[in-house]
Amino acid sequence: MKVLLASPRGFCAGVNMAIESLDLALASLEPPIYVYHEIVHNKYVVEHFRGRGVTFVDDLADVPHRSTLLFSAHGVSPEVRRVARDRDLRAIDATCPLVTKVHLEAIKYANAGFTILLIGHEGHDEVIGTMGEAPEAIVLVESPEDVATLQVADEHKVAYLTQTTLSVDDANRIIDRLKERFPHITAPPKDDICYATQNRQEAVSILSPEADLVIVLGSQNSSNSQRLAELARERGIAAHLIDGPADLQPSWFDGVNTVLVTAGASAPEQVVEDCLEWLRERFNATIEPRSIRQESVSFPLPRELRGAVAPAPSMR
Helix, strand or coil: EEEEEECCCCCCCHHHHHHHHHHHHHCCCCCCEEEEECCCCCCCHHHHHHHCCCCCCCCHCCCCCCCEECCCCCCCCHHHHHHHCCCCCEECCCCCCCHHHHHHHHHHHHHCCCEEEECCHHHHHHHHHCCCCCCCCCEECCHHHHHHHCCCCCCEEEEEEEEEEEEEHHHHHHHHHHHHHHHEECCCCCCCHHHHHHHHHHHHHHHHHCCCCCEEEECCCCCHHHHHEEEEEECCCCCECCHHHCCHHHHHHHHEEEEEECCCCCCCHHHHHHHHHHHHHHHEEEEEEEEECCCCCCCCCCCHHHCCCCCCCCCC
């Protein structure tokens, strides 16, 4: 069996920054450390930090007054920030800067009197945070079919934004429909879908035709990981989204000669290595790295942690 190992894959700059922030908080601040929602959408990462004493919460009422709280990479609404201030929490903002960019765009368009059509998935942490910036001005659009029923106050003052982790193809289908319905619609100055999401999707698009099966490392609640598996299936190739080697089933590989392995932007490289080892042991797999693009993006740490002594990385 041959394994095509896609690159880029795995951690993006925003995830690296969020994980490094939590590592630094654990190393330099008094416990306990709380995180609002999952630091990133990955089971392996969350369990790793839970094992080190981090408490993940979905309600700030569960965080004692004057405790340390990290906001996850997905961002939060102004209301969450207000509650954190009211509880006198030491808040550390590990929001991905690309998500912050979308928040700032939402504020700008809302202040200018626009109706904002946010392309995204209902209930996703990032969407909840973005909509919280201007709930009276933002309408969620989940599919091309939603466009026909949209009602706006002024068709000359409509703008669209997108969740950063969407399928590029799916987003473009909705955007095309929006442009048909609202010819004067305003686009964000720069594409909202993040570079890492696009690069990982591009790798699957280019490499999956060479494979009989695609394995995506990532958790079920990871939007960008889900999109990678969907992208392969749309091209007629079987694909499975898994957390790690314990999820692999030997029957998937019956008659399979070539496997493409990739990882979503919140999946650590260790789980990729563990899966490659599983394939080597069971199928004598040979690994062929295939890189379609180089990444060199990095984001600064939250200002609350700058100057803290960096510990050894806790995960790759």
